[in-house]
Amino acid sequence: MNRLFLLLTLIFIPHCQAFASDQPEPVWRSLDPQNSVLMQLPHGDVVIELAPTFSPNHVNQMKELIRLGVYDNQPFYRVIDGFVAQGGPQDESTHKKATETLTLEGEWSTDSTFTFTPIQENDMFAPVTGFIKGFALGHDPANKTAWLLHCPGVIAMARGNDPDSGTSHFYITIGQATRYLDRLMSIFGRVVYGMEHVHAIQRTQVIEGDTPVEPDEHIRIVSMRMMSDIPEDERIHLEIEDTETAAYQQFLTERRHRTAPFFFKPPPPVLDICQVPVKTRIAND
Template identity: 60%
Template sequence: MFSIVAQANEWRAIDPSNAVLLTLPHGKVVIELAPQFSPNHVKQFTELARSGHYNNAKFYRVIDGFVAQGGPKDGSAVDKAVPLLAFEGEFSTDKNFEFTQVQTNDMFVEQTGFKDGFALGYDSKEQKAWMLHCPGVIAMARQTGADTATSHFYITIGQATRYLDRLMTVFGRVVYGMDNVQTIKRTAVIDGDIAVEENDYTSIISMQLMSDVPVKERINIEVAKTDTDDYRKKLHDRRIRENAFFFKKPPPVLDICQTPVQSRIVK
């Protein structure tokens, strides 16, 4: 299933050309993109970010425990000008596909695991894999048709919305500033509450490729490597939970979305 290769360095630096700096009124967010899994979505997203497409757009559909969705105003000239994207919610593999397995017989899929730090589902019979809707991932919104995504995106802010796996195209994940994502103004209210006015929606001040940000202003991030012996041991220990705190042992299983990959700032 996977190779065990000793690694002296347990961290990898995110390439600035593969990271996005999202600036909100209350703070900054860094998103690592996944062109190896969703190349066309990443390409369109980065081109739009570079063109200023997202600057001053708003998070207009923000539901507590679900997603924060943003983009230009529906039906606007900039919105209509964006080409449709073909679905990239899964990709084909071969029998030698390698990843760091986390769990078999997951509730939604045969196997889960990490590759390049991203949470994946994998079906060996279909020989297909896909990125999972764990908290903090960024995916492209779409209309009813599979191939109708354009530029509107969402970030998961609540529980893992795994029922959306293989239905939507995930193309990255938040590696810094998730607290700022969680502070985005909710636009959905319970029945009987006062509706949130559009003027109060959280705006996107800017969306930039990190490589386009002046060097002194960049947020340089490293993430834990997930293909090392050390990481596999951490997964094993988390699964077994031998710590004395667990006087009643939970089942030896791991929910991949409750197994976040660590990140750190590099000065």
């Protein structure tokens, strides 16, 4: 065995043990095939969970566009490192539905019955942050509004200056949270599988003086299909960690108060909503 590898192994193992805890087993929920999308890229598959509870009109539009084949063989034409991967049909005239504008679904009203799993108060962009059905959200109790957050991996509809100008072009956040876009855009889903393939999409923007990326080098979507339209034996069956459980609450407590021996200088008991993971796993048949 390589001596350097052995040394690194001996160093790393104690660190892993230091992070171990007596956390309860997560509670899992099955991904609904009626509200999940399989996006096939040349280099791998990506699964997107849609959010009809929060952005119903955008979800319905996306489903219809997918079933029309609008996104098949279309490029990710605006891919900026640390920001977004944006794609959409290059000739919208071939599908009338692809040009229909949507009213912004940037936030929704809440009432006294509104519940979610809280994460942090006095977030930089929201009075309160938390999870609902695995989606990161901001909440303003005083104004009784809530909205989904631009954490890495969310999918939202691109638009122009008019808030109600989104049609068919979408983006996936590939960098750290672009939270300044919260409430300004319609988030309608998030990547729950294959994020590494999203990160591998060819960047289209280069630094000044570098060789430009030509359009024929842009990564194209092989196909997008609703998971429910795919034969059962060809689907990717996933389970998502349920964020509305006591087990997840305990996980949050332990993550907020890092007491493992590794943290000889404990960090502040703060949780950045976009740094709190929600696990995905392949479902056991």
